Amino acid sequence: MLNHPESSAAPSTLAEAADLIRTPELKPTNDGHFGAYGGAVLPDALARPMEDVAKAYEEARQDPAFYAEYTRLLRDVVGRPTPLMLAERLTEAAGGAKIFLKREDLNHTGAHKINHTLGEVLLAKRMGKQTVIAETGAGQHGVALAAAAALVGLDCEIHMGAVDVAKQHPNVVRMQLLGAKVVSVERGGATLKEAVDSAFEVYAQYPEQYLYAIGSVVGPHPFPTLVRDFQAIVGAETRTQFLQGNDGTLPTAVIASVGGGSNAMGAFTAFLDDDDVRLIGVEPGGSGSELGQHAMTMSKGATGVLHGMTTRVLTDATGEPAPVHSIASGLDYPGVGPQHVFLAEAGRVEYVSANDGHTLEAFQLVSRTEGIIPALESSHAIAEALRLAPQLGSYASIVVNLSGRGDKDIDYVADKIELATPEVVR
Missing domain, CATH: 3.40.50.1100 (Rossmann fold)
Incomplete structure (x- = not known):
């Protein structure tokens, strides 16, 4: 169910199904090390x-x-498989590359989790x-x-x-x-x-x-490794669906938000061997570049130990995990999954950030163009797609992992943006 579309035999175990990485250098060790991390x-x-x-x-x-x-x-x-949807009106609003949404928001409970x-x-x-x-x-x-x-x-x-x-x-x-x-x-x-x-x-x-x-x-x-294996279904489905719907071609880029990084590893794993596919993780830029205003672990953190793993960590002046901020509660974490650090250092995945303002703009644009209220976590990835699409041009394609729906965020967002007063009819 999770294996590459090129594979002829259906997997019979999770070990077979989640073994989507063919490049030996990108595989973890049996004791859970990703290079120097984990x-x-x-x-x-x-x-x-x-x-x-x-x-x-x-x-x-x-x-x-x-x-x-x-x-x-x-x-x-x-309710799997979830659809891979061409967001036509969002694409038109962005200008440039076609934007596809992997609809993890349609899962039971409303997210990839x-x-x-x-x-x-x-x-x-x-x-x-x-x-x-x-x-x-x-x-x-x-x-x-x-x-x-x-x-x-x-x-x-x-x-x-x-x-x-x-x-x-x-x-x-x-x-x-x-x-x-x-x-x-x-x-x-x-x-x-x-x-x-x-x-x-x-x-x-x-x-x-x-x-x-x-x-x-x-x-x-x-x-x-365990969470990555169970999330691998996201990218495996996406890869198969994109190949089937686009004459056997693969997307130009796959984008996902990164806090701890589960939805991103789910989206990326099936594409790690495809060197022509850009993989982009989007961290929370928050409200500023000072410590405590963001959660940009990949770009501003340093190697350390957090919650039982060696990874990259945002620390304060005393060396303790620093306070962090994101408009998205699921991303405000001072560390990151060790495989993400490994993939960054290997040059296979790019890591960028989207700030709170751009995230809110993306949240509203998807709601108004596609009739989908996305999670604030997912809206970070959408913000990067909107930035990148005009640069890539109309012959390119971007897949965004829409990791969850935004029902949980609407009260919080309503306090941050100006909404029209309801029309009164008497």
Whole structure:
């Protein structure tokens, strides 16, 4: 289901399906290193539980029954495959390259996150766990995990920064309606980094009861690889759909937003061997270039250790993870998935940024030209597509991973933009 269209045999396991990278230099090691990045840098209390997760995941990804159940849920619950849509009016407004949208916003729960949370709850059940625990920023991972846990009969606990609880109240309600326990984290910056810290602390106390279901391609091994494998369906579908709809040609560029980086790795993985396809990750430029005003880890961070992985990290003067800002709650993280750092240094993926203002403009333009209200996270990628399209010209094509829908963002956006007063009829 996930393999390249050139492959003749259908995969029977996740290991076969997610093996989309043919270039040996771009593959991770068996212990989860992407070049100098990744691995597992953990205290003793977490080292053994993560080794158990890595062993269980390796067994699961080789198991045809596990893969059959996962793909059944992708079809029957998520609604895959999602469409690849030519955004005709958005293309006209941008001028230049054709812009295509990979419609992950149409997934059950409204974002790409459901792709990996279903895999995580199946793994938790296989391991005999009672509860899945996780962090969430924008709430999309939390909603997806709560839905998946309810589906298979597991308890669910979600830790969320107090700032994000206020910004993303509709998703807090959704999580609670789906049966999840939501914990508001009020210390520090009270955003995504603090939510991760809080959830990891609980997991370290009760590893026999919980599985930590990380929400992106971050954290200790095996999670950067695990989440990437479950998200690989996005790019695999996109590649097949584009080839079929465009006379066997591939897009000029594939663009996705990057915070931790799960939707981007999902979109990019199937194209990593295609040297003629530009892969562009878009970070949150926020409201300025000073520390605390943005979350541009790739361009302004330095090598360090965060949440059990060696990666690139934004740090303050004391060497601690810095406060970060993004208009999109799902992107305000001071680190990034280790594979992204590796791919940047290998020269395979370009990383740029979009600020809050350009993101809001993109959010509104897609809403008004295509009838789609996109997530603020996805709107970062759309902003870069709008910038790039005129430069590439009309013979080029851009695929944007529309990673989620913006229902969760409308109250927040309404406070940031001027909306017309409703017409009064008497």
